[in-house]
Amino acid sequence: NDIMTVATLLSFLSGVAMFASLLYIPLYQQVVRGLSPTKSGLLMLPMVAGMFLASLISGKLITKTGKYRRFPIIGTLLLATGLWLFSHLGLTTSYVIISMWMFVIGAGLGQLFQVPTLAVQNATARENMGTATSTVTFFRSIGGALGGAVFGSILISRLTHHLHEALPGDTAAKVTGGLSGGLEQLKHLPAGLRDNVLTAYVQSFHDMFLLAIPFALLAFLVALRLREAPLRDTHEPHLPE
Numbered sequence: 001n002d003i004m005t006v007a008t009l010l011s012f013l014s015g016v017a018m019f020a021s022l023l024y025i026p027l028y029q030q031v032v033r034g035l036s037p038t039k040s041g042l043l044m045l046p047m048v049a050g051m052f053l054a055s056l057i058s059g060k061l062i063t064k065t066g067k068y069r070r071f072p073i074i075g076t077l078l079l080a081t082g083l084w085l086f087s088h089l090g091l092t093t094s095y096v097i098i099s100m101w102m103f104v105i106g107a108g109l110g111q112l113f114q115v116p117t118l119a120v121q122n123a124t125a126r127e128n129m130g131t132a133t134s135t136v137t138f139f140r141s142i143g144g145a146l147g148g149a150v151f152g153s154i155l156i157s158r159l160t161h162h163l164h165e166a167l168p169g170d171t172a173a174k175v176t177g178g179l180s181g182g183l184e185q186l187k188h189l190p191a192g193l194r195d196n197v198l199t200a201y202v203q204s205f206h207d208m209f210l211l212a213i214p215f216a217l218l219a220f221l222v223a224l225r226l227r228e229a230p231l232r233d234t235h236e237p238h239l240p241e
Contacts, residue, residue, distance in 0.1 A: 003123035006226045007116035011136045013219035015143025020151045020212035046099040050106020058111045069228040071111040078108030080216035087209040158207040162200035
């Protein structure tokens with residue numbers, strides 16, 4: 001079933017790209033801006049609003065028109081655009097600007113998430129619908145777990161690189177070792193040194209978000225391969241064999 005194959009791969013890639021946003025935007029707000037976990041979580045509300053509105057509007061349009069293929073295509077492009085915007089984060093980027101960027105990512109994810117599930121439920125036999133739905137959800141979870149691990153490794157690797165560029169001699173190694181105790185260690189660094197460390201963090205976030213863009217673009221190419229099948233009549237009763 002080509003729809004099942006494409007939708008599963010699309011769900012996997014969307015999970016990878018999603019966790020680059022959901023995990024590391026709050027981390028930027030905590031590390032660079034010094035916010036508490038609670039405040040950084042609350043500041044994710046624009047992304048949630050974008051997901052909610054995009055899911056609601058696209059769902060109503062799919063119900064009205066019976067066409068679903070366009071939404072993951074648009075959603076992956078919006079997701080790639082949002083990740084590109086976040087590659088321009090700075091030390092003092094306005095929260096209004098960050099909120100707008102998060103809304104873009106949320107709007108992309110909202111159009112992307114529901115369609116693979118809808119497509120496979122529409123394209124598989126009724127007796128296999130539960131298996132198809134759980135498979136798509138499972139691969140999205142696997143993509144999220146892999147994305148969280150991969151982008152975390154990228155962030156740490158690029159942070160080590162930028163710290164060695166910004167700090168002289170053995171200072172970078174000492175700072176990296178000192179930060180292993182947690183984010184609170186940043187507050188105890190000298191002002192000049194702390195600025196260099198935060199700049200290194202910001203540059204690392206730049207690199208990480210840029211490296212997340214190819215996953216979103218690959219999801220876009222996969223979405224182009226999604227075949228659109230006529231939606232079933234949901235009012236048709238399922239008679240037992």
